Each structure stands twice: as structure tokens, then as C-alpha cells.
Amino acid sequence: MLFRLWNYLRGYVIIIVEGYFIEKFINICAKRRIQLWDCRIQKQYLATMRMSVKGFRLIRPVARKTGCKVRLLKKTGLPFVFNKYRRRRAFFAGALLFLILINFLASFIWSVEISGNKELEQSVMEEALAENGIRTGVFKYRIDTDRAVTGMMLRLEKLAWISINIKGTKVKVDIRERKNMPEIVPRDIPCDIIARKDGIIRQVIAKEGIEAVAEGDTVKKGQILISGKIPLKGGDDGSRLAHAMGTVKARTWYEAQAPVILDKAERLRTGRYITDNSLVLFSREIDLFKKKNRFQDYSVSRNVKKLSIGEDLVLPVEWITIKYIEEKIVYAYVSKEDAKREAVAQAYDKALEQVPDEADVVERIDRFIEEDGSITASVTLECIEDIGMSKRIGGN
Structure with a gap:
């Protein structure tokens, strides 16, 4: 790899040697320290090989001595490139300015x-x-x-x-x-267990504190479920404060609705579209063609292509293509049963989104509400979950 790079930097030529004594030609060149490489026999009495520019100037006596005919096939390397463009000063000046500009732009965030x-x-x-x-x-x-x-x-x-x-x-x-986590009350601070939402008590297990509710009780959000105020023994009116601990399972409900739609509108593309292109230079957008959208019903797609060199070298040049696609609205009649099934599925998905991960769904109730000629699907999910949360005694 380094040998090829070095040869390209100093320049070399590819020659064609034709004659009966090609092997003798190569041996004499080696003896006179004229470097040859990549020698290939193309056909009988004809071969191609590569050599330096300096060596090419020394092979005439060798060719005459061996009776071989030498022809120049190709010049390769950086010196020949420079020689080709040496009179094109504007080209080199432009290339230099381009490299300076790229280096300058690469110093900023785009x-x-x-x-x-x-x-x-x-x-x-x-x-x-x-x-x-x-x-x-x-x-x-x-x-x-x-x-x-x-x-x-x-x-x-x-x-x-x-x-x-x-x-x-x-x-x-x-x-x-950051996830919104409930306040964690330190173990040494007195607290109550309160309800974080409404529900009907299913089970109360108090590990520390006094049960303030029983199975079957209806509780409201914020109501004390396990009290951290424990009465003193002996019938005294006083009480001691404790850090209430326990589990309070309750029945909770989550409900969602979705309309039953019998006439379903679908947007179909007509195949006609208008494309508008604009160029963005340093955050300034230039509309090149200024095409006007003539469609009444349409959708828009926007494609932004940023000029970049590699993945991370982004330049402040963007090509924006905006496509206005004509559409027509077609109404299709859906049977009542199919519309109801679709509405129930939508309502169920909405209700399920409200259910916490730790809650268990135990029952599902589907119903339809008819009012003013419209039908609405309603889905209610009954769950069992722990509704208790700690709250400092005397705190907010």
C-alpha cells in the first residue's frame, strides 16, 4: 500500500514491450538498477510493465540492445496531474478556496x-x-x-x-x-396511608398503624386508610405517632367512550400532485419555483435533504421538496354491527391506556348510549389495585 502511494506521488509510466527477448530486456534493466514492477505477459512476444519516469529515460539503450520495441501506454501519478492543470490557475484557486471554506464551515455547529x-x-x-x-x-x-x-x-x-x-x-x-414518583416518607417520620384515588375497599393489611376502613367501604381520594395515630393502652385519651405501613387493595374503574360512525369518510389519492422546491442557505429559505397549490383537498409531504460530508460533517445547505398530493373524500356506508365493533375496540384501547401497570383487570363492561340519534360505545374496566400512598402526619 505504501509502495503504491509512493509511486503515485512521484509519478510512473506504464509501457508496452514487444519483441523476442522480453526476458532479456527485464534482466538487463534489473542489472542496471532500472526498477520494473507489475510485469505481465499479455500474449506471445508482448508484455506490459510499470516503471519510474527516471527509469523510462534510461531504457532506450536496453531496447536497442535486445531488439525490443517500447511504447508508452499511460502516464500515472500526481506530477502528471499537476502538469495537466498547471495552466488552469482558476481551477487550483477554486479548489483551494473550497477547502478553506469547508474548513471554516466545519468550525461551526449546523x-x-x-x-x-x-x-x-x-x-x-x-x-x-x-x-x-x-x-x-x-x-x-x-x-x-x-x-x-x-x-x-x-x-x-x-x-x-x-x-x-x-x-x-x-x-x-x-x-x-424524570418519572413522577410518589413521595417516599422516611421510616422514622410518622405518616398515614391515604387513598390516591376513589374506590371500594377489597382488602386491608395493616403492618403498622390502625385500619381506618374495612372491606366494602367506599373511599374518596385523600381519605385515610391506615392511620399512623395509635391510641395509648390503658384507656388514656392520648396517642402515639407511628409510620403507618400496609397494603390496601381496592376495586377501581376506568371508562372510555368512542362514537359509532356509520358513514365512514376515506381519503383517496387521485394521482395528481404539485412539487415545490426550495433551497436553504444559513437558515434562510429561498423558494426557487414558487409553485401555487391549486388543490382543494390534499395532503402534504415534506422531504429535507441536508448537504453533508459523511455522517457528522453537516453543512448549512438544505434542499427542501414539498409535495402537494390531491385527494378526494369518499364516503362509505358501514353496517351498524361493524361500526359498533370498531367503536367498542377504540373505547377499549382508550380505557386500557388509563389502567396502571400494577393494576389487574378483573371485569369488562361494554354498553351503548343512544342520544339525539347518535350512538356512543362505552367500555368500563374494573380493576383491583393498591390505592395506598404515604402522607406525613401534619403534612400537605
Whole structure:
């Protein structure tokens, strides 16, 4: 590999040797230290080989002595490239300016990629990053990623973890969002067990504290289930405070509805479309053709292609293609039974989304509500779950 690179840098030629004494030609060249390589016999009395430019100037006596005919087939290498373009100064000047421009643009950030955010909106993340010095167009060597990470953690309470890495002209931001966990009361602090939601008590197991409810009781959110105030023995009016502990299982319900639609609208593409292209340079969009959308019903697809060298060297040039696709709305009649089945399935999916992971679904109730000529499917899921949560005695 290094040998090939060195030969390309200094330049070499490919020659054709024709005659009866090709082997003698090669031996004499070797004896006179004229370097040959990649010698190949193409057919009888004809061979191709490679040699340096300096060696090519020395082979005329060898060819005359062996009676071989030597022809130049090809010139290869950097010196010949320079020689070919030596009069094209504008070409070299343009190439030099291009390299300088690429190197200059590579010193800035032109793309910020954010991943891992589910509840935090993209715009909120971009605004917070900009406040910490991370945005497109900023000089990348001025970015302090450690300081930006600290600033983001202080700025957004929902962040549990964040990493910021600079690769080429791109900033990659990966985050993990904080989950809303109930307050954990330390073991040495007195507390009650209260209801986090409404329900009907199914089972109460008090490991510490006094049961404040019994099986079959209906409780409201915030009601005390296991009290941390334990009466003193001996009939005294006083009580001691304890850290209530236990499990309170209750029946809970989750309900969702979906309309029964008999006339279903479908959007069908007609095959006609209008394409509009625009160029973005340094965040400034230039509409090249300014095509007007004439369709009344349509969908839009947007394709953005960023100019980049490799994966991470993104440049501030974008080609945007917007496609307006004409559609027509077709109404199709659906049978009442099929419409009901589809509405029940939608309502069930909505209700199931509300059920916590730790809850067990024990019963499902489907019903239909008819009102003012419309039908609504309703699905109720009955669950068994632990509704208890700790609350400090005297706390909020």
C-alpha cells in the first residue's frame, strides 16, 4: 500500500514491450538498477510493465540492445496531474478556496439532534439548549458541554439525565426524563396511608398503624386508610405517632367512550400532485419555483435533504421538496354491527391506556348510549389495585 502511494506521488509510466527477448530486456534493466514492477505477459512476444519516469529515460539503450520495441501506454501519478492543470490557475484557486471554506464551515455547529424526549417538547428543549449556548451557527470550540449539561439539569426539572456530544458540525443530545414518583416518607417520620384515588375497599393489611376502613367501604381520594395515630393502652385519651405501613387493595374503574360512525369518510389519492422546491442557505429559505397549490383537498409531504460530508460533517445547505398530493373524500356506508365493533375496540384501547401497570383487570363492561340519534360505545374496566400512598402526619 505504501509502495503504491509512493509511486503515485512521484509519478510512473506504464509501457508496452514487444519483441523476442522480453526476458532479456527485464534482466538487463534489473542489472542496471532500472526498477520494473507489475510485469505481465499479455500474449506471445508482448508484455506490459510499470516503471519510474527516471527509469523510462534510461531504457532506450536496453531496447536497442535486445531488439525490443517500447511504447508508452499511460502516464500515472500526481506530477502528471499537476502538469495537466498547471495552466488552469482558476481551477487550483477554486479548489483551494473550497477547502478553506469547508474548513471554516466545519468550525461551526449546523445541526442539533435531540433524542429520548417523550413528554418534553422539542421546542422547549431547543430553547433551553440555546440558553446554554448550543444552537445552529455557534462556534463549536466555544461550547462547554459540561457547563451546558449542568445548566440543562437546573433549567428543566423533568430531566433525569442528559448527555451532550459534539461530532463534526453536529451536536447530539440524548436525554432521559424524570418519572413522577410518589413521595417516599422516611421510616422514622410518622405518616398515614391515604387513598390516591376513589374506590371500594377489597382488602386491608395493616403492618403498622390502625385500619381506618374495612372491606366494602367506599373511599374518596385523600381519605385515610391506615392511620399512623395509635391510641395509648390503658384507656388514656392520648396517642402515639407511628409510620403507618400496609397494603390496601381496592376495586377501581376506568371508562372510555368512542362514537359509532356509520358513514365512514376515506381519503383517496387521485394521482395528481404539485412539487415545490426550495433551497436553504444559513437558515434562510429561498423558494426557487414558487409553485401555487391549486388543490382543494390534499395532503402534504415534506422531504429535507441536508448537504453533508459523511455522517457528522453537516453543512448549512438544505434542499427542501414539498409535495402537494390531491385527494378526494369518499364516503362509505358501514353496517351498524361493524361500526359498533370498531367503536367498542377504540373505547377499549382508550380505557386500557388509563389502567396502571400494577393494576389487574378483573371485569369488562361494554354498553351503548343512544342520544339525539347518535350512538356512543362505552367500555368500563374494573380493576383491583393498591390505592395506598404515604402522607406525613401534619403534612400537605
